[in-house]
Amino acid sequence: MAITKEIIEDKIEVVGEHKAIQIRTATVIKEDGVELSRSFHRHALECVSSAKDGDTWTHTDTDISGESTEVQGIAATVWTDEVKEAKKLANESSSL
Numbered sequence: 001m002a003i004t005k006e007i008i009e010d011k012i013e014v015v016g017e018h019k020a021i022q023i024r025t026a027t028v029i030k031e032d033g034v035e036l037s038r039s040f041h042r043h044a045l046e047c048v049s050s051a052k053d054g055d056t057w058t059h060t061d062t063d064i065s066g067e068s069t070e071v072q073g074i075a076a077t078v079w080t081d082e083v084k085e086a087k088k089l090a091n092e093s094s095s096l
Contacts, residue, residue: 001031002031002032003030003031004030004031005027005028005029005030005062005085006025006027006028006030007025007026007027007028008028009024009025009068009070009071010024010025010080011023011024011049012024012028012070012071012072012074014074014078016020016055017085017090018046018047018083018086018087018090019079019084020044020045020046020047021043021044021045021065021071021074021075021078022043022044023042023043023044023045023071024040024041024042024066025040025041025042025043026038026039026040027039027040027041028052034069034071045064045067045071045075046058046062047062047075047079047083047084047087048055048059048062048084048087048088048091049062049075050088050091052092055082057088057091057092059088059091061084067076070094
């Protein structure tokens with residue numbers, strides 16, 4: 001009897017005007033190749049985060065180095081300079 005645990009990214013979506021990336025990860029437990037359980041975890045990434053200190057805004061590109069190469073490739077494609085600038089302006093106008 002071999003019990004295995006497999007973690008896979010089973011869904012990656014790009015949503016919204018500022019191209020947020022949503023990732024669903026499945027954890028699959030199998031015994032002798034037969035699936036016993038499956039659970040899910042989700043997280044989302046935005047291209048930049050913004051913080052205001054007094055009258056000054058600081059914008060930081062999202063660190064995706066810990067993400068899979070597939071997610072990194074998607075981010076590199078959809079997070080253009082234009083998208084990042086639009087996200088920065090949106091963050092500032094919402095007065096985070």
